[in-house]
Amino acid sequence: MEEKLVINELQQGKELANRLMNNLKQTSSIDSNKILISEILRIYQNAIFMLSFNNDNDNKNNLKRKSEINDKGSKKRKKTTSENKTEKVKVYVGTGQDKNVNDDGYCWRKYGQKEIHGSINPRGYYRCTHRFTLKCLAVKQVQKSDEDPSIYEVKYRGEHTCNNINTSPSPSPTTTNFSVSMFEKRGVTEKVEEDVKPMAKTEEVIISLDDLENKKNIFRTFSFSNYEYENVEWKSNIFSENLEEKLSPATSSSGITNEIVNGLVSGENYETVDSYFSNLDNFVEVGQDWLWS
DNA sequence: AACATTTGACCAAT
């Protein structure tokens, strides 16, 4: 049924793209087009995201072996003893427009930063602010992608037991900024939805925003398949199909690009949306640079 | 004063 979610996302993405194409032929408001493009980008990112997690599941057994063997060893790792063993990890990829990647509804406190071998960008380590007051053991790692500086890879580990005692009027615990991330760059900060809605002047835009709410719910309720915490680079887990590719990040990013382009291109007809956005690189560039500047 | 961040040291695993 996760597959159905992906298909649903892609179908709606195509529908939105078609609508955008019609808008472009006529003289629609720029804002309305921007929102459509944002939605399309977000939908495809969601779909890619979902698919990549399915791939992780496929590889799960291969990756699992090592740590299981290790668990039988006599050595234990430090004080994490209590819940030790197989910790669950959630990973999500946000765009650079997630101006504040940390703003996921929880309060985090940075406790470390490391240069990672083979990576250009350092990895930041965050723990829940309520670690000591409420014994909330959730942690996360944030690392800017080397391949695409506009992408942040965030790895979550451990469950929040703090019930998210907010220090600020921010989203509910289950809300992520992912769904609305494309809108953030324009705005002044925090109140993303409120920044967007005032520009909902045309009917087109209003419909899009309604869709947006639906998408947010879909994405929010989509349950990513957790997988065991492994030594294999989690960044590559997201983008690679096989282990060989994981070891050569240079090829992996282009790998997924080609996959997606192949999926999008359905013919030579220039009038189709598919060919209009036949190159993902341009596609992404449109979303990130041309869109808001 | 009470937080948060930075950053080198420390530790476990390999």
Next chain:
DNA sequence: ATTGGTCAAATGTT
């Protein structure tokens, strides 16, 4: 010896 994750003192911010 190397690496990734965490600690904690120093420093910064509110």
